[in-house]
Structure formats: structure tokens, C-alpha cells
Amino acid sequence: MDASRDSALAADELLQAQAELWNHVFAYTKSMSLRCAVELGIPDAVHRRGGVVTVPDLVAELALPRSREPFLLRLMRLLAHAGIFDAAAGVEDANGLTAVSRLLVSASGAGQGLSPFARAMLHPIIVSPSMALASWFRAADGGANAPRVPFAAVHGGRDLWTVAKDDPEFGAAFNDAMACDGRFVMDVLLRGDGDALFRGITSLVDVGGGSGGAAKAIAAAFPHVRCSVLELPHVVASLRPGDGGVEFVAGDMFEHVPKTDAVLLKWILHGWGDDECVRILRRCKEAVPSREDGGKVIVMDLVVGSSSSPGDERATETQLLWDVMMMGVAGSPERDEREWRKIFHDAGFSGYKILPVLGIRSVIEVYP
Known part of the structure; x- marks a missing residue:
């Protein structure tokens, strides 16, 4: 029955469905590209260069190997398409800040300093439970020793707070994330x-x-x-x-x-x-x-x-x-x-x- 329904779809409908499927499959690439941009300090680098910067200048500002320039160009192309940066009109291979990337700028008065939030929420410790959802669902009724949540399944039975205590680097990152998000929200609310x-x-x-x-x-x-x-x-x-x-x-x-x-x-x-x-x-x-x-x-x-x-x-x-x-x-x-x-x-x-x-x-x- 499904096969007959598929055969009734026009070729362009099937291809559009495939494109949508691929978009979902590779959506994680956008998140990981954002994580890369935050870890490299790209929002702050663009801000230091006046809010618009070419990719060659960005490579220099970040002190990256010159051989990485064509790869950084591809990364910025995706992030600009996603609206995180803005492909500057009239300037070849240049990108500027958008409302989204300004949130990530740490300079006082120039941004909201939310990079720690993005960094912590995309930390492997937070992301890894999503890789164990299916196995956790299957094990949910496996008895008293079954992990309560996927996080526990991939972190030796420990909850988030125990992991944060055991891993000072992650604990500090998580606390920084909560603090910067709290400052941002309270600032908006009190305004x-x-x-x-x-x-x-x-x-x-x-x-x-x-x-x-x-x-x-x-x-x-x-x-x-x-x-x-x-x-x-x-x-x-x-x-x-x-x-x-x-x-x-x-x-x-x-x-x-x-x-x-x-x-x-x-x-x-x-x-x-x-x-x-x-x-x-x-x-x-x-x-x-x-x-x-x-x-x-x-x-x-x-x-x-x-x-x-x-x-x-x-x-x-x-x-x-x-x-x-x-x-x-x-x-x-x-x-x-x-x-x-x-x-x-x-x-x-x-x-x-x-x-x-x-x-x-x-x-x-x-x-x-």
C-alpha cells in the first residue's frame, strides 16, 4: 500500500521529501557549526573588526593556519545561510553580525554575552544522551537497575549534578551558562x-x-x-x-x-x-x-x-x-x-x- 502511494507521487514531490529528510538528518551540523564558531570566538572576532570581516581577515584575527581559510569560508557560508551571521552585501567573502550573533558577543555594551550558554548546551556531556534515546526506550522497563533517564545511561548512572561536581570543567561551564542566561532574561524583564x-x-x-x-x-x-x-x-x-x-x-x-x-x-x-x-x-x-x-x-x-x-x-x-x-x-x-x-x-x-x-x-x- 505504501509502495503504491509512493508511485503515485510525482518525481518532484519525492525529491522534495528527500530534501526535507536530508535537512532533518544533517540538522546537527548547524548546531555543531555554531559550537565551532563559539569555541573559536568568531562573534567576538567579527565585533573587534568593526562588525564586518572578510574570511581572510577572520583567519588572521583568530590566528588560524592559512590552510584553513577555504574551510572557514564553507563554515561561514552555512552559518550565514542559517541567519547566525550576515553575508555582507557588496563585499566578497565577508560576514557581519546579526541579531543572533550579537547575543554571543561578550564585549560589554556590544552584546549579551550568551556564548557560555551555547557552549554548555552543546557540550558533549549534554549532547551525548540524545545518542542513547532508542536504547533507553527499550530498557525503560528493564527492572530496578534500568537508568531513569538517558543521561544516566551514558554517564554511569550519575545525574547531571553529580557529573557537574565530578567534572570541574563541565561544572564551571554549566554554571556560567545558567548565570549568563539569568542575567540576559532579568535584563529583558526589568526593562x-x-x-x-x-x-x-x-x-x-x-x-x-x-x-x-x-x-x-x-x-x-x-x-x-x-x-x-x-x-x-x-x-x-x-x-x-x-x-x-x-x-x-x-x-x-x-x-x-x-x-x-x-x-x-x-x-x-x-x-x-x-x-x-x-x-x-x-x-x-x-x-x-x-x-x-x-x-x-x-x-x-x-x-x-x-x-x-x-x-x-x-x-x-x-x-x-x-x-x-x-x-x-x-x-x-x-x-x-x-x-x-x-x-x-x-x-x-x-x-x-x-x-x-x-x-x-x-x-x-x-x-x-
Whole structure:
């Protein structure tokens, strides 16, 4: 039956289907070419050369062997076609920065410094679980010793946090990635919707806030808000006291959250299953006043199907790509609105409001 259907397709339809198949098969090449560009420092090199550079000059700027020039030309051709760089009009073999590659530039005031995020997300430790998906699916019911997620299957049964601790180079890269992404998102949020989000509150606890980057940004933008960070004891012990006007509190979000007007959960819940999320949210609900008195929990996370550009298929595809990456690395899901609603209801909250103001991610105000 399939053969007869294929024979009914015109030759050009079959070839178009083959081209699409090949595009999917070789899509990893674009990611790896981006990784190469970041590791070589190409975005910064183009910036240093004034924002547009020829390939021969780029070879010189990067101190690469001259014999690599024709190969770098091919790499830049792909990245320009992908929109990461711009093939400069009127200048042969020249490329300029685009909005995408400017995000990767590290120079203050010239870019957003997101190269560490790209570098960590394309690190072999993060990418390797995707090579084991099929074998993991087959082994999923193999008994108590079966790995919980593909990440564990390829890393000797260890989870992400154990690997990050065992491998200092990767651990530092991962921490840098989270820090630069946090700075970027908080900068965007505080430029736009921050005033409405933090209006009326005088205290905030950033649960799982790491070194306090988000809390410090909020404290600087809204001096009337007393900001604290709840983190595990070993994290707090590693930090300098009194840094950035933020108080650090050692504790466990599953056990207790300090009393406050608002709780911030930034990229926390997507790392946990539904039951764990309900437990965390119940502790948060206990910490804040009633809805009538202005209490709320601020969740910054991905809502599948919601974005700053409604109907944008690329945004939805990116959300789904992130979800499958999380499936391989941590096992926890990215959730759509229906799934979030159930978690909030099970945790005892009265309502919520989704604000799709962070690109593919959203801010969710959750009310006691």
C-alpha cells in the first residue's frame, strides 16, 4: 500500500521529501557549526573588526593556519545561510553580525554575552544522551537497575549534578551558562514588565536562586524590595556574605520557605516532576500572604504553546526541542498550560496568570 502511494507521487514531490529528510538528518551540523564558531570566538572576532570581516581577515584575527581559510569560508557560508551571521552585501567573502550573533558577543555594551550558554548546551556531556534515546526506550522497563533517564545511561548512572561536581570543567561551564542566561532574561524583564510584576511588594525570596544574580538585579532596580535567596547550605557557604544587598538563607525548598510577600521560582519547576513541584509550591504558598493582601508566587518557566509571538511555529518547535533535551538530561517535562493548571490546583492555589513576555519562556503569577 505504501509502495503504491509512493508511485503515485510525482518525481518532484519525492525529491522534495528527500530534501526535507536530508535537512532533518544533517540538522546537527548547524548546531555543531555554531559550537565551532563559539569555541573559536568568531562573534567576538567579527565585533573587534568593526562588525564586518572578510574570511581572510577572520583567519588572521583568530590566528588560524592559512590552510584553513577555504574551510572557514564553507563554515561561514552555512552559518550565514542559517541567519547566525550576515553575508555582507557588496563585499566578497565577508560576514557581519546579526541579531543572533550579537547575543554571543561578550564585549560589554556590544552584546549579551550568551556564548557560555551555547557552549554548555552543546557540550558533549549534554549532547551525548540524545545518542542513547532508542536504547533507553527499550530498557525503560528493564527492572530496578534500568537508568531513569538517558543521561544516566551514558554517564554511569550519575545525574547531571553529580557529573557537574565530578567534572570541574563541565561544572564551571554549566554554571556560567545558567548565570549568563539569568542575567540576559532579568535584563529583558526589568526593562519591560518588571515594574508591574514587582509593584506593591516589599519583600521577595528567590528560591533556588544560586549566587543571587536575579535577586541582586531586582534589588538594584527596586530598592524598596528586600530580597533574599534560599539555597542549599553548601551553596550559601561558598558565597561572600553581604554581596549585592541580598541576604542568603540556607535551607531546603521542600521543607520550608521564609515568610515573604512574593516568592520567585526562576527555571526551578521544569527540573522536577509533578509531585515534587506540588511539594515546592505548597511550601511557597505557606510563605506568602493571601491573594487579597498581595501575596503571589512568580514562576519563570516555559509554557509550551505560549510565547511572545503567538502563532510562531519556530517558537513552538524550540519549546519542543527543549522539552526533548530535558527528557534526555533530567527526565522532567516542559509543560503546557493545562499541565501547569493542574499543578497549581493540586498545590492549593486559587488562580494564575500567564505573561508570555520572555520569548519562548513566560512569567506566571500564581495566587494563593
